[in-house]
Amino acid sequence: MSGLALATAFSGGALAQTGSDPADRDEGDAIIVTGTRSQGREALKSSAPVDVVDAQKLAATGYPDLGRALNFLQPAVNFARPATTATAANVRPITLRGLSPDQTLVLVNGKRRHANAILNVNNSIGRGTAAVDLDAIPASAIARIEVLRDGAAAQYGSDAIAGVVNIILKSDAQGGSISLQGGATEEGDGENGTAMLTYGLRLGDEGHLTLSALYRIEEPTNRALVDQRFGRVTYRIGDPKSEVGSLALDFAAPLGSGEIYGFGTYTHKRSNNGAGFRVPGFSPLYPWGFLPIIEPTIDDAAATLGYRIYLGDRWKADLSQTWGYNDAHFRVFDTANVSLGLASPTAFDAGTVTYQQFVTDAVLSRPLDGVLAGGNIALGGQYRHETYEIGNGEPAAYSGTGADGFAGFNPRNPTDAGRNAWAAFADLELRPVAELLLGGALRYDHYDDFGGKLTWRATGRLDLIDGFALRGTIGTGFKAPSLQQQYFSAVQGALSGATLVTVGTLPVSDPVSRALGASPLKAERSRNVTAGVVVTPTPRLSLTADFYHIRIRDRIALSEQLGGAAVTAILQAAGIANFQQARFFTNAVDTTTKGVEVSARWRGDLGPETRFDLGLGYGIFDTRLDRLRANPVLPTLPLLGLKSILLLTQGQPEDKFTAQLTLTHGPVDLQVNYAAFGKYQSLPLTQQQAFPGKSTTDAALGYTAGALRIVGGVQNLFDVRPQEIVYTAAAIASTGGSFPTGEETPIGLNGRTWYARVALRF
Incomplete structure (x- = not known):
């Protein structure tokens, strides 16, 4: 068998390497490699809902990063873009079905992608998570994105809950x-x-090497309102100033009787972010007040090298090694450490966090062509090694009250952690008859820091008549506590009245955390159920509707900052005299998320040279708090406050509708994207507030002449802005009424934006 034929024959990772252009086929007809290890499966023929978004659809949005593009294309995706928190604003994960960012597993060409080193400890969507930064994957390198809206931990391991x-x-x-x-x-x-x-x-006669590059620069936006205390704009609230450079490669070539393949990405980015304004008199170095600037520099790299080969006539083997690396170094300037007075520097090295992941995958699979009406079987194993390090900032950054804006990293103990995980799985799909597809997967994962977890998944699809099918899945899932959640440690000083107190975010293993009720973190556990219908009355019209129910136990959350007389007394009784406030991670929350997702796609001709393509999607995302466990040591102090609970349950839109229309007439095309986001609730400053739903419309006009394409477009055509915060006197006293809205807005703050693009194929 030739190398090219071998590559085409492989399912899973091999199909991810094919060079076909996804724009040549309808998204519903696209051959998918996610959620199944059978080759040749079409999206609309799957047992679970899978959406396919090709490069053309992504480019048509005009958004330079994947998070925002998917946010306006996919109902299940939410991408809140924080405007004031430096760590959250510079790491761009997405959420699915209103759950947390780290409950969505991200793969690249079917291989597990590494998470960020940065842990989001801010009061924004994803608080307490370290998720995958989609902005580290250059858009220029992407052929398509497959979104499996179903739990799949039994196939892929930890994190695939949403x-x-x-x-x-x-x-x-x-x-x-x-x-x-x-x-x-x-x-x-x-x-x-x-x-x-x-x-x-x-590469030779049957191999390929594809190189991609991206460079992006963005100036900041600022939608801060006039500070009512001083009669001027004092804050910076909006997108940060940023610079991003990315490279990617993908290759495959025959080697012996098999094929060697590989791919990798590298991204370097730097951004400039304003922290909260410090009022006049706060530091003698700045008599008129000051706005600290936080500047993270992030390096992200990943590489996979693999080999696939036939063993005998039917068995296919795929062995690969993947490495992932994320390093974030923070600098803060235009600031001061007020506890150092006039001797304070105005710029500080705030330290570094680094995360690495090594994943070895081995998969054996074969089609079951001679068994009943066919099927597929796959067996495999995985070994994963992870490391996490925190590098201290300079002492002046964290001594006393610390550098204002960001006191940097100052672990209570040196942080250089690692762990190993092993997994084995079996995956079977079988057709008893041509119209019935049954599937099952079983996987066991063992982590050397918290033990093992067995997960399972069962799927089914019944084509009752031509053009009408029932589909459904049921299974269990889990999310392992990340190294970042287990070992993040930062200690700094703060003023309580006129007294300097010590506060910290500490690992659950720290004596301070243990004294205050912390216990070793457990894996989150989930039960997922999905049931739906697929209707395809004609080749150009398709409709799907799916109900889903996700029950999650032992959700990992970052506690509130616990302090007060009771905390001080407990710590002193434990012999700890130098701490007054602390927070830590906890498995304190149980939730249930349920909803309905509907999609439709219709393509047709309006004339000899005129075509249309209409896609519609709608989703309901309802998350309820089932249980919040009390702290056994401090039952009167809740582990999670109202703000944290709202971020988990109601901080994302309760529903969402999307529509994409493309009209093509000869060389001219018009593309319109519409997204309507439902209401959400938050506690932006001092009181809970319900934010009504908002909708935005993007439009682009394109002209194609041979290899040349020119596009002009507008995002947020009608200049829709999010609902403003309702200010109390206390909120005005603390911020001057500067914040236009909360951090959770899915439509952003920028308003109407214009862009133009020119592209050339060669």
């Missing part, structure tokens, strides 16, 4: 493209420019 996002890289063997895009908001800020390049070439 679903799986599989990013398939381009694998062209010849030709390439280059594009330039620029834009700005209508208010005149946020100027941005993006350059993307992709080039493919052959």
Whole structure:
């Protein structure tokens, strides 16, 4: 068998390497590699809902990063874009079905992607999580994205509670493209420019090497209101100033009787973020007040090398090694450590966090063509090694009250942690008759720091008549506590009245945490059920509807900062005299999420040269708090406050509707994207507030002449803004009424934005 035929025959990782252009087929007809290890499965023929978003759809949004693009294309995806928290604003994960970012597993070409080193400890969506940064994968390298809206831990392991996002890289063997895009908001800020390049070439007769690059620069936006205390704008609230450079490659080539393959990405980004304004008199170095600037520099890299081969006539083997690396170094300037008085520096090295992941995968699979009406079986194993380190900032950054804005990393004890995990799985799909597809998966994962977990998944699909099918899944899942959640440690000083007190975010193993009721973290446990219908009355019209129910036990959350006389007394009784406040991670929460998701796709001709393509989607996402466990040591102090509970349950839109329309007439095309986000609730400052739903419309007009394409577009055509915060006197006293809205808004703060793009294929 030739190397090219071998690559095409492989399911899973092999299909992820194919060089076909997904734009040549309907998304419902696209061959998927997510949620199944059978080859040749179409999205609409799957047992679970799988959405396919190709590169053309992503580019048509005009958004330079994947998070925002998917947010306006996929009902199940939410991408809240914090405007004031430096760690959250510079790591861009997504959520599925209103759950947490780290409850969605991200794959690249079917291989597990590494998480961020940065732990979100801010009061924003994803508080307490370290998720995958989609912005570290260059858009220029992406052929398509497959979104599995179903729990799949039994197939892929930890984190796949809400679903799986599989990013398939381009694998062209010849030709390439280059594009330039620029834009700005209508208010005149946020100027941005993006350059993307992709080039493919052959390796021998049957191999390929595809190279991609991206460079993006963005100026900041600021939607801060006038500070009523001083009669001027004092805050920076909006997108940070940023610079991103990314590279990617994908290759495959025959080697012996099999094929060697590999892919990798590297991203370097830096951003400039404003912290909270410090009022006049806060530091003698700044008599008029000051706005600290936090500047993280992030390096992210990943690489996979693998080999696949037939063993005998039917068995296929795939062995691969994947490495992932994320390093974030923080600097803070235009600030001061007020406890150092006039001797304080105005710039500080705030320290570094680093995360690495090594994953070895081995999979054996074969089709069951001679068994009943066919099927597939797969067996495999995985070994994963992870490490997590915290590098201290300079002493001046964390001594006393610390550098204002960000006191940096100051672990109570040196943090250099690691762990190993092993897994084995079996995956079977079988057709008793041609119209019935049954599947089952069983997986056992063992972590050397908290033990083992067995998960299972059962799937089924029944094609009752031509064009009408029932589908459903049921299974269990889990999310292992991350190293970041287990070992993050930061200690700093704070003023309580006129007294300097010590506060910290500490590991559950720390004596301070243990004295205050912390216990070793357990894995989150889930039970997922999905049931739906697929209707395809004609090849150009499809409709799907699915009900889902996700029950999660022992959700991991970051506690509130516990302090007060009772805390001090407990710590002193335990012989700890130098701590007054602390917070830690806890398995304190049980939740249930349920809803309905509906999608429709209709394509047709309006004339000899005129075509249309209409896609609709709607989802309901209802998360309820089932149980909040009390702290056994401090039952009168809740582990989670109202703000944290709302972020878990009601901080994301309760429903969402999306529509995408493409009209093409000869060389001219018009693309319109509409997204309507439902209401959500938050506690933005001092009181709970319900934010009504908002909708936005994006439009782009394109012209294609041979290899040249020109596009002009507008995002948020009608300049829709999120609901403003209702201010109390206390909130005005603390912030001056500067914040226009909360951090949870899904439509962002920028308002109407214009852009233009020119692209050339060669």
